[in-house]
Amino acid sequence: MSEYKLERWDLSELTKDPKSPEFQKQIKELEEMAKRFEKIKLKLDPKMSSKKFIGILHEVEDISEKMSKIGGYASLQYSADTQSDEATSLITRMSKLGSEISNKILFFDLWWKTQVDDKNAKRLIKDSGELSEYLNHKRLFAKYALSEPEEKIINTLDVTGISALVKLYDKMTSAYVYKMKVGGKTKKMTREEITNYIRSTNAKVRETAYKTILTKYTENKGVNGEIYQNIVLNWKDEGIEIRGYKSPISMRNIGNDVDDKTIESLLTVCRKNSPVFQKFFLQKAKMLKMKKLRRYDLYAPVATHMKEKNYQYDKSVKIVLESLGRFSPKLEGFARKVFDEKHVDSSIRPGKRDGAFCSTLTPKITPYVLVNFTGKTRDVFTLAHELGHAVHSQAAQDRSILVQDAPLPLAETASTFSELLLYDNLSNKVTNDEKKIMLAEKIDDLYATIMRQAFFTIFEVSTHEQIGKGTIVNEISKTYLQNLKEQFGNSVVISDDFAIEWSCIPHFYHTPFYCYAYSFGNLLALALFQRYKKEGSSFVPSYIDILAAGGSKKPEKLLAEHGFDIRSEKFWQDGFDYVQSQVKALSALN
Incomplete structure (x- = not known):
């Protein structure tokens, strides 16, 4: 059986080199597809045939898949090294491209929500197969949608209104500096750093950490409250x-x-x-x-x-796979695929982003998983959690890109279930003290x-x-x-x-x-x-x-x-x- 090692992921399936003519060609193709799609605007008619309507939906899928692949590459590359100027520049360029493409195809979304009468909408939904709930859900918003000029006014004012308020709150609160005595010395800390002391083994330290944070927010309650x-x-x-x-x-x-x-x-x-x-x-x-x-x-x-018990990475991967396999060999196969295709970034290194996530770009591509594995019990559960997300995506890989992702309330189902399977498996292999x-x-x-x-x-x-x-x-x-x-x-x-x-x-x-x-x-x-x-x-x-x-x-x-x-x-x-x-x-x- 192969040994699993801490390593970086391999993104070559998305692109070999972002500076290559091939990558530029991918971008050009996407831009041309969006331009062609814009011409549909003049042909939109609620009475169109179902065949024609489904053809338009397929074009939306193709554009979404291409954009997700290009944008996903930039985002994953940046997560792997946030200090790289190249990765930073690429993610900025791709975000801008994504926004331009979205604006070019937005008209179809608005047309479907607000300009198609109920009778024709019903007919088109009936023939749209797995996309019927997606189209129905979009129609729900029609009831609450405003005219195009009104929507534009709200969007424009949001930038300097609600979005600006949220930015202001973030800007102010992330600039807070917390001063706390640690080991006889007063240290200046960020919220992230001081939060670690909330989990201290020392009761006095926990109390001081909380009081330091809460005092800062009490001092600023007027402004934060107003926002x-x-x-x-x-x-x-x-x-x-x-x-x-x-x-x-x-x-x-x-x-x-x-x-x-x-x-x-x-x-x-x-x-x-x-x-x-x-x-x-x-x-x-x-x-x-x-x-x-x-x-x-x-x-x-x-x-x-x-x-605290320490877990080797190889052993951790195998125990997570075993926990899934005991439940369903099919799900274990999905999780194994993520490792076989080198879609996991597990090593810790400077510049790599914190935390963990699973990224599904398109139904045709095995998801990518990022973890920062240090060998703690919590890390083994994080691995199970993110692989649960990857399993969920692959179980739905035969779906359209428009409906592959579960809605937000269902999105944590497989990840939490995967942790429960791991706990069930692990609790049979540890001492009573460790179990407690x-x-x-x-x-x-x-x-x-x-x-x-x-x-x-x-x-x-x-x-x-x-x-x-x-x-x-x-x-x-x-x-x-x-x-x-x-x-x-x-x-x-x-x-x-x-x-x-x-x-x-x-x-x-x-x-x-x-x-x-x-x-x-x-x-x-x-x-x-x-x-x-x-x-x-x-x-x-x-x-x-x-x-x-x-x-x-x-x-x-x-x-x-x-x-x-x-x-x-x-x-x-x-x-x-x-x-x-x-x-x-x-x-x-x-």
Whole structure:
């Protein structure tokens, strides 16, 4: 069996050399295709034949595939070396090209949304096969679309309005310098650097790190609060007053292609299940030999008395592949392909971007995975997570590029499921002590990705209503503190300095109501995993079918075909039953 080594990925399938005449030819071909496509504008007619309409959609697919390949190469090259002037220059050029191409083909999108009558739209959708949901979803926006001149005014004003406010918030907050005493010396740090101390083994250090961050945001609450209130009012004015959406969150739900009822059920169940995590926090306090956790201690590591286990890269890859293979050899084959084609960038080196991601460029090309592997347990789970994304894409590789990607709430399904398979496999191979640490870390992650995100969304629902009626920053902070108290009950001591924490959360500013997608994806994966535990291998075809649908079906419809009613509270409760079983398992180990 081959040995897996830490290495860079091979991007030669996308292009051998960006300076070559061949790459310039790819760009020229793309530009010519977009120019030809523009001529369709004069021939657009709602009464056109289905054959002609499908022909136009195929042209959109071809342009999207070519652009994704060229733009994807630039983006991956830049991620592999952010300090390279060549890579920086190329990504700037390709972003500009992407914007030009999008503008050239935009007219078709607008025509479909706003100028095709319902009768003809129905006829054309009926004959469009796997693209019917994609076309239907676009038509949903027609109800909220404005005239072309009005849309242009909003787009133009957004650049100096809402987008400028978000940029201002980012610019100011990323310029904050945090001063904190470390080992007797005062160090100047960025937010990224000081956040590491939140996970310190020393309780005093954790508290100081949090206080330093929160003090900075308290000092700037006037400006940050003003920016936030204006972003929320802009969301309300444009979404509800001008476009006619039912509620602020409805705007996001329609964008995500999910029903309001589904998200209401999800948030109701999360709210009801806060005692599940409260039990865990009481257990964690015992593990840390504390009477009760303070909010400062939430992410304290439990492995204080043990040396953390280190994993070799080769062994890690094999154990992730084995975990997938035990579930389905087909899925293991998809993951193996990513390594066989050298589409993984795993080595750590200066200039390479932080974190991890999986990038799917077109259905015809095996996805690319970037990780920064240091050998920690967390890195093995990150590898499983990103390969889960790669498996999801390949399961849907027979789909059109327009519907290969699952909608946002479904996008984390395969990645989380892959981590659950790995945990299941690993927990049989470790000592009880190691299992206890792994389990506590896992429940920590479940809290951060499910409960915390759901309560973020519950806060946003309240605060959007509050700001819509007129309020002050201190009232927003009171709402947030109340939200924390409901979330933690008596299991964690909440100090008043956390009232300002909401202004530290970039998602609230960048993308209102984004956070529930994390709760959705993770609980969905847990509910699917529960079904697998009950049904065993007979569940596998169902799971692969769900992945293979990509974004070709509305989430409610797709899951209903497999016996899941995601509009019902019972479905989401299944996910929490799994969390509860893990909290009980941890209790049994203590």
